[in-house]
């Protein structure tokens with residue numbers, strides 16, 4: 001059976017790349033090669049950007065209502081096809097089918113918001129700022145914008161980007177993760193079916209060279225990046241130097257604090273779900289848990305929950321923890337677990353080498369893994385493991401636990417588990433992290449708000465969806481206007497003041 005090639009999308013056509021460089025898309029549960037993805041050439045990137053630049057000439061003047069209706073249609077098409085997109089996603093990425101549906105659904109929510117953002121793109125108006133003079137602002141689209149996305153949410157994160165950019169009047173070039181580009185391409189097919197005109201949305205595949213080409217391209221005005229801290233920092237620096245507006249959402253090391261007065265049953269369940277779900281490959285996962293006071297005795301009960309989770313192919317009903325995305329990721333996580341043991345942490349539950357049968361025997365599986373007695377100098381604490389590994393630490397007080405989190409360089413997400421309003425208030429005020437959960441383990445904001453990671457987890461001021469992204473994808477123009485009539489005709493004024 002021949003292996004399909006993932007197409008590029010240029011000027012409204014899905015086309016095959018002419019590159020000589022290809023990479024396999026592999027089912028991480030079985031190692032089956034399911035497609036080949038091209039590393040697009042510079043000419044193909046140029047063609048995508050040129051199509052977007054040309055389309056911008058008319059798209060920027062398309063009425064707000066016309067743009068909105070396309071996204072109303074797109075949300076309907078995604079809803080109708082959600083199971084199909086989720087099945088593609090599980091096959092290429094590994095997460096369980098219900099979690100893959102969640103991935104699509106969280107993106108769908110942004111599409112719904114994109115259909116409604118008209119009021120957010122309205123300017124301001126001040127009447128009579130001087131005699132007969134009014135001042136107002138208009139929020140105009142920038143032009144060609146680009147998005148670079150990671151492997152772990154191949155539906156949600158592309159949908160954080162292109163709907164908002166396009167709904168505000170920009171045109172777009174998307175560079176999905178080369179590890180799992182097929183669900184993203186299926187969503188782009190639906191976007192064209194919904195009525196996005198030729199050239200308004202384009203897709204190029206690739207790795208380092210294509211990303212650098214996007215950073216350097218003279219006709220791209222803004223870049224939205226989501227991925228690791230190292231790559232995001234490179235993209236931010238390189239593209240900023242090339243004069244672009246850039247936002248980068250990057251790596252994380254999220255901590256939960258557990259106070260002994262919390263609802264214990266619900267808290268322990270939430271911790272297990274947030275640490276081991278999606279095999280720990282979420283930027284908002286909870287890989288570090290700080291148990292405070294008497295809660296330090298709860299490690300065995302966390303281990304019981306971890307042991308109860310089923311590891312396997314995400315396409316199999318009843319599986320809780322799918323594979324890691326590729327062989328290198330598995331080897332890296334296995335090595336980090338070994339380093340934790342060497343550096344003195346206590347391995348309560350070892351998920352290395354889970355025994356699976358049949359096609360899954362070769363999958364990239366690591367089962368839930370639990371460490372206690374973790375300290376801040378260990379590699380398992382310092383590095384983003386991005387695997388199903390929970391590191392448990394202890395603290396005497398809430399203050400001490402808050403200090404540990406504030407001393408960590410990352411600021412993506414955090415959660416506190418307590419029934420005390422006073423403790424929750426203190427946490428909300430003193431914690432130096434962008435997204436805060438109170439009894440909510442993975443507090444990813446809905447699209448009425450914006451994604452607000454901070455410190456080392458983010459570069460750039462504005463988040464990738466919600467209200468903030470309207471500012472990111474538009475240029476504010478301030479117009480000060482007067483109409484002359486006989487009454488205000490005067491002589492020559494050489495001062496700056498408006499009269």
Ligand code: NAD
Pocket residue numbers: 148149150151152153175176177178206207208209211212226227228229231232234249250251252282283384386412451453457
């Ligand atoms: P990654 O940084 O390896 O890849 C992201 C994108 O950059 C991909 O499109 C990839 O093709 C490209 N890329 C990879 N290496 C590159 C290089 N050397 N030069 C230029 N481009 C390169 O990230 P990933 O492994 O796909 O995703 C996991 C990471 O993303 C984790 O660190 C996770 O925390 C982070 N993430 C962050 C958020 C957030 O909102 N903060 C959300 C999801 C994922």
